[in-house]
Amino acid sequence: MAIEGIDTARCNGCGACVLSCPADVIRMDKDAKKTVVRYPQDCVVCCWCIAECEQDAIVLTPIRTAPLFTAWG
Amino acid sequence: MEQGSSTAGLGFPEGAWIKADRAGGNGGPAPNEYRLEADVLVIGGGIAGCFAAIKASEQGARVILVDKGYAGKSGQTPYARNFMAFNPAWGHNLDDWMAYINKTSEYVNNRYWTEITIRESYARYLDLVAWGVRFQTGEDGQPIRHPVPPGITDALRFDETSGGDYAQILRKQVLRSGVRVLDRIMIAELLKQDGAVVGAVGFPLDRYDLYVFIAKATILCVGACGFKPAAYPPIVQLTCDGEAMAYRAGAEILGKEFVDTHSTRMDTPVGIPNMLGRGRNVPEHLKVLMGPGRGKPETNAEGNPIPDRPAGASLYTYTYLEREFEAHAGRAPIYTPTPEGKKEVVGGACLGMSLRKADGLWPADTHCASSLPGLYAAGDALGNMQNGAVYALAGSAIAGGAVTGTIAGVAAARQALRMGKLAVGEREIARAKQAVHAPASRSGGFSPRWVTQLLQNTMMPYFVSYIKRADRLQAALSLVMFMQQHLVPRLFARDAHELRLAHETRNMVLSAEMRLRSALFRTESRGNHYREDYPRRDDPNWLAWVKIREEQGEMRLIKVPIPTEWWPDLSIPYEQRYPFRFPGE
DSSP states (O other): EEEEEEEETTOOOOOOHHOOTTTOOEEEEETTTTEEOGGGGOOOOOHHHHHHHHOOOEEOOOOOSSSOOSOOO | OOOOOSSSOSSSSSOOOEOOTTTTTOOOOOOOOOEEEEEEEEEEHHHHHHHHHHHHTTTTTOEEEESSSTTTTSSSSOOOOOEEEEOOOGTOOOOHHHHHHHTTTTSSSHHHHHHHHHHHHHHHHHHHHTOOOOOOTTTTSSBEEEESSSOOOOOEEEHHHHHOOHHHHHHHHHHHHOOOEESEEEEEEEEEETTTEEEEEETTTOOEEEEEEOOOOOOOOOOOOOOOTTTTGGTTBBBSSSHHHHHHHTOEOOOTTTTTOOEESSSTTTOSTOOOTTTTOOOOHHHHOOOSOOSSBBBTTTTOOOOOOOOOOOOOGGSOOOOHHHHHHTOOEEEEOOOSSEEEOOTTTTTOOOOOTTTTEOOOOSSHHHHSTEEEEEEEGGGGOOOSOOOOTTTTTHHHHHHHHHHHHHHHHHHHHHHHHOOOOOHHHHHOOOOOHHHHHEEEEEEEHHHHHHHHHHHHHHHHTTTOOHHHHHHHHHHHHHHHIIIIIGBBOSSSHHHHHHHHHHHHHHHHHHHHHHHHHOOOOOOBBBEEEEESOOOOHHHHEEEEEEEEEEHHHHHHHHOOEEEEEEEEGGHHHHOOTTTTT
């Protein structure tokens, strides 16, 4: 799972997700006045953006992109 | 074993070597440069940084707080649950608390700092209450005290359901105090002049600009060190930036051999229970992702329960190596009971992180000064060893951040206010600027993401970072030194976001070297440092801390004996001094 995108129909451009993302995955598209997923490969699925978004505009993908690290195998 | 779901996001295809998008290389950044002056520069906006900034400002200092993320949302602080508060009026007894922590720390806690943290915790609790932070209270209006462990110490809990996010309240207090806050700027290099730290240089995350901070005193509050582990979001941005900067500037570091052992669930890797959403409106689908939490007893692959620690040792199981011992004995996977049945537990959630308050800058005194003039540290960036080799005092991590932040803020402000105007040489500023932008100035190089993944893959096996042995540590060190010498100098950044990644990667590789060398150096087992080839505590030789500093380009390790008056009574049999037996003893 990782962030897939922003539902632009829902996004109101408040930018709360940009400020909450510890990995700098999301940026503001100043022209569109919406947020955009700029660096999806750096998403750590902390879900702060989802918790912060009052518009429920964050879309997670169920695609598994990399194995979880394991301390034992 | 079935592989769990992704959390690292490292599966996107990207080669090891990346290059500039256009012919002629990156063109080299042509940044705007901003110069700011302050009495006190605070780097990091978690609880330690917020307290440091507020307290320094209250002393009359001009304070700038700069954060790689967004102060009030960054680091581990927003995830905290417990706050230790010692109050004799509640029947707390200092001698009892000290005796407990001295023993559970396995006698390598710094008793000055343990006592300071305990004594000053209640005053910091009152600060938080005065600023508007709310704690869980009973019907009588008094804070509810949670006994952890029962009968010895207890902790208070933040009430975020009624009071909002306490870290955001801290941010508001910082701003009310007149502190200038600059978010989303990564500090990558300290400025030095005449042997003292005189500020720092950083860059914003979204453009190549440079920020030069000239400061009479600098406080590092940058939190813990991790290797961006997949399953512990609080430390994803805590990549040892402070220790690494300070080490390169000549400061001393300690405590790198004691590992943190948080684990998580394989099916819901974000599901460290209750870590997210306290005080926030968590959607139902996110609750599913977080999972229903964990229970006890955990069981091994044979169905047998993993035992609690014996009486007299800490009851905090998540800071111990029990699961790793089970795995090493061939009894993984480990399961936890949940309302949905038993679920697999996986370790390494905090890879790269030391036991809280173990690693960090060597405290030169009890005022949070480092070994470098002008440089202070607080919170997890200060290696004050308040908990020794085992974390055993509930809520002391966050309380310790508030306590040391306060001490550092006051001390740094007083130093700064005694000083005259500071003039920093242009040559030093030019050196630091060049170091900050170096990864963006190349025409191509190694991808920071790729090098980070190499580092994670090297350090992740449980038998490297947790169950240690000289040959494996040495082998991993060879790989890390290869990265250090041949990959890090050729890291490349295509934009400011990747410049951040490049510096983080550089810092994590240095942290890995410190961790491996310290683990090799301490030829005994103690608390959260287990050496398979030295499975016993060695009190005559290792009631000591391991300090690191750079000498002529080499990493030098120094054994610093603990004051003999802090030693346990060696006439007491070993088995009574240490209730817990390591495997192989």
